[in-house]
Amino acid sequence: MDTQKTYTIGELARDFDVTTRTIRFYEDQGLLSPRRRGQTRIYSPADRTTLKLILRGKRLGFSLAESRELIFMYRPARDNREQLEALIGKITEKRAQLEQQLTDIRILQGELDDAEARARQAMENLENDHV
């Protein structure tokens, strides 16, 4: 069946809260390749997923170049041995980076707890001084 849902650029833009310019820009950068009906871009569910990956990458501070790598890691890309080993190398690197981010986040969470506790304490003090 050819009954796959498709999306216009405007729909994707609304759904993910980005501008159409942004989506076209990602295409320029080789991250998306939607089909065309005439001039008009038609996005598949797969395209939609790719966009989701890019935006997730952004939330983690990745550049588009990094996100592109991650996306292509996911497409097996008919490889020879060297390429596969290089791929595994990159995966290992990314994993290390993610671990670093995890520890960074945990530390920051602790600091936020701290900061909030102090803020609440300061508010209590205000109350008391006021009385």
Add this chain to the structure above:
Amino acid sequence: MDTQKTYTIGELARDFDVTTRTIRFYEDQGLLSPRRRGQTRIYSPADRTTLKLILRGKRLGFSLAESRELIFMYRPARDNREQLEALIGKITEKRAQLEQQLTDIRILQGELDDAEARARQAMENLENDHV
């Protein structure tokens, strides 16, 4: 005692693997305010910590503006009630953002596991085809 260790800009640059230009840029942006001995900048352990915070922020994809907020969250800053409530609001927001990042990371980790498994499988297949 005034026996606090101090650092030159070059030392900090080496220690954190950034350029001196970068450190001066952060000062321009109001993130660092080292003492001066004549013209020369002298960094305290506190300055060093601030720099560490900025770089951790970068690893998490924060802008310098965001890092600046985080840094000032940590300095109690003599507040009234409104300010304190605004502060707590920001802390809550940041926490939500960090939670989002955590889930993003976990999903990505799973995908990396996946990708590596497939890559290893592809390598095995290569061996076999070759034999």
Add this chain to the structure above:
DNA sequence: AGCATGCTTTACGTTAACGTAAACTTCCCC
């Protein structure tokens, strides 16, 4: 027919976060 909506391309503009270069002082060393 006329007009709004939503798509398209082309192209110049903008912001953040530095890089890079030039020209100058200060200090130390032999």
Add this chain to the structure above:
DNA sequence: GGGGAAGTTTACGTTAACGTAAAGCATGCT
């Protein structure tokens, strides 16, 4: 006392990731 190394200011350059027009086609209402 002449380098060299490390600091300084000033200023223009660069890259990524879009923003912001401008001008034009296609479709669908009324």
